[in-house]
Amino acid sequence: MDIKPADGRTTSSGTTHPARTLDRRSLLRGSALGIAAMAASPLLAACGGSGSSGSGGGTTVTFGSNAAVPQPKGAYETLFKAAHTATGMSVKPNWVDHNTFQQNISTYLQGHPDDVFNWFAGERMQFFAGQDLVSPVDDVWQTIGAHYTDAMKAQSKGKDGHYYLVPFDYYPWAVFYSKSMWKAKGYEEPTTWDEWIALAKRMKKDGSIPIAFTDKDGWPAMGTFDYLNMRMNGFDFHISLMRNGDKWNTPQVKAVLDQWRQLIPYYSPGFLGLTWQEGAQQLLNHQAGMMVIGLDQIGTIFTGAKADDLGFFAFPEIDPANGQQAVEAPIDGMMVSKSPKNHAGAVKLLKYLGTAKAQQLWLGSNPADIATATGVDASKYTAPQNAAVKLIGGAKNLSQFMDRDTRPDFADPVMLPALQKFLNSPGDAASILSNVDKQAKSIWAAGG
Template identity: 80%
Template sequence: MPSMSRRSVLRGAALGAGVVAAGPLLSACGGSGGSSGGGGGKTVTFGSNAAVPQPKGAYQKVFAAAKTSTGITVKPNWVDHNTFQQNISSYLQGNPDDVFNWFAGERMQFFAGQGLASNVDDVWKKIGANYTDAMKAQSKAPDGHYYLVPFDYYPWAVFYSKSLWKKHGYTVPTTWDEYIKLAKKMKSDKLIPIAFTNKDGWPSLGTFDYLNMRMNGYDFHIELMRKGEKWNTPQVKAVFDQWKQLIPYYSPGFAGLTWQEGAQQLLNQKAGMMVLGLDQIGTIFTGDKADDLGLFAFPEVDPKYGQSAVEAPIDGMMVSKSPKNKDGADKLLSYLGTAKAQQLWLGSNPADVATAKGVDTSKYTQPQNDAVKLITGAKSLSQFMDRDTRPDFADPVMIPAIQKFLRSPGEISSILSNVDKQAKTIWASGN
């Protein structure tokens, strides 16, 4: 999602429950070359959330290349990101375009489970070799069918300025004890050890996700996200108890800082480390500063789980429930599932990486190459809390709960009790 803040994603919190916000509705942009069902029409309609100039221009280049490669003409329906997010449920229940932009994880699974998307198993027979097992797993629904073709993604990691670390002789920590030891050293060197910001709330979700996966494992984390159970348990309380150790090393006044301000602390070498997504910080370290951006995996807490799970939100494409040109949609997605198509799109966006194998990484920035190494070495990929769990839980419940914890760490028991009650109510609603 180039040039889109994570907050933009979270503003679509009503979508999972099928709630439609006020404002203009999404609507399909018309027929697909006179074809119907599995017909062989040459036009495929495409519902896109990329109406802003940069990604729109990149998609136009890809669609032109797709026509040359496949003979398919893509008729895009450009919609701004927030409107797309807020109205997609009604759009998919109405007369949607053949193909549409969407996200992996729970967001994809929700619409697949509602019967509002077609499986793309036939496409995966052609593109399967282009993807890792972890990427394949994020493209399937519980029914075992594929519903998403991944297109681009980016990791959450611990970022730092290489030149600052070289100046001070710092080395990458791999364990929690090494991480805390490094933070103490940075503080003694008059640096902010960890640039941390929480004005908008969502950046802190990444730290929770990593701590939970490092301490309780990926499977526990995903079950916690998907089922809404076990919030008021010793395992989750231990995560917050561990988190308390980091607070003394955070940016002063972090509750009032935006992620951009935290990233500037890193860029200006006032801070030593920051947990964030490449999609965000890659827009701050640009030009001659781009290759000064280093990254490493969030440190191991429990050797049982190591550093095997990586937070890597995936964007991709899905096919609507009754596309007018299913054959054309499959041909288009088969093309978009290639390294060639994804590399063309990423030419204007150094803050993300391609999901398919085989991209010419010599054209990547060093942070992009480091991101690929981190992601492809992962055993499991999570999607960030707002995508791995229900949006009516991540935004209105977890963000204020974590903000309260960071203000008053001693109140974690009552905070988790409240979170647990709200989770049970939300999941019991069945929406």
């Protein structure tokens, strides 16, 4: 199978290449579990020949999964057994490692895909909906809709207003800290930018690293940019910037980088050479006071007895007009291929997977995420999970992270090195944004 970018587009130079942007979860699981076998995983191809059209029938639903590693594969196997009991549908999974799945998804969907497959909300979902490569799932939402917030519903729709995704699990990005360290030091959660900077100064005076910022992998910086932009320019401006790519060389974006400069003196020494795991260890070991990261990552470091020591607060307010209304919360879910062999079975399966009961069963072995449906038994959640539910539940808008809200051929090849260059040379912001703007216009013009 030919390997193409996740969205099948070409770069501005006209060269098609594998999508290099890894999702947060693939980076996490690959590093935490050390799965050397990933490189040897099979290429993405349907396991059940589900390319024939028609409403379909039978008791087997094929499922293209990006979870080939031991976990969450084991959690899915448990889930599929429960789904069979609940729906009568037997799930036949097609296990593929996360990155191979992502690199081959365009070819896969244009061939003979499985009935149902794992994918992401945001631009990644909307692109395939716009290409008519997936089926709407409005019939599923007629059953599950009452169990989702308006913000979650919005992230599950295509640009045509139809539903295309059944969200399954997600997690927030926030500013994380060790509760025990903060209690010993007498620190309090800030809500505004000025309070945050004042706290960072106090931590530095106390001999700690104020913010465990580590960006060797490049992607962690995207989360900070997203929050700064949403807090300063608003959610609508941010999403327009991500989707249209036509406002990069503007006063609004320049202001974001100017604001960002204020944080750099409080970052971990040598942060461009450190991985997120090293930053998380600084937090765990009380060397650092705070870290802007996702629960999906930091939740795998604060485990066991340390799990409930993990606290967090929403990224601080900068402009009162925007407040803290938007939350960065990447959503994973399931979609239905264009012509599933067993459409009726796929609908039954997704109606079950869209319930809190199914999602909580899966999360029993994955405490770094939370269920997308309402009505889970919160007593089974860790303290960070319960806090995450509260943070996301109160959000007016949910963003999906830069590499999901924008095009893959722009997020990684352009923005990742641009943000690293800015962090290495903050004084070059003007020329960096000018270059980003030129590349963005070229990519969007070439990609339609």
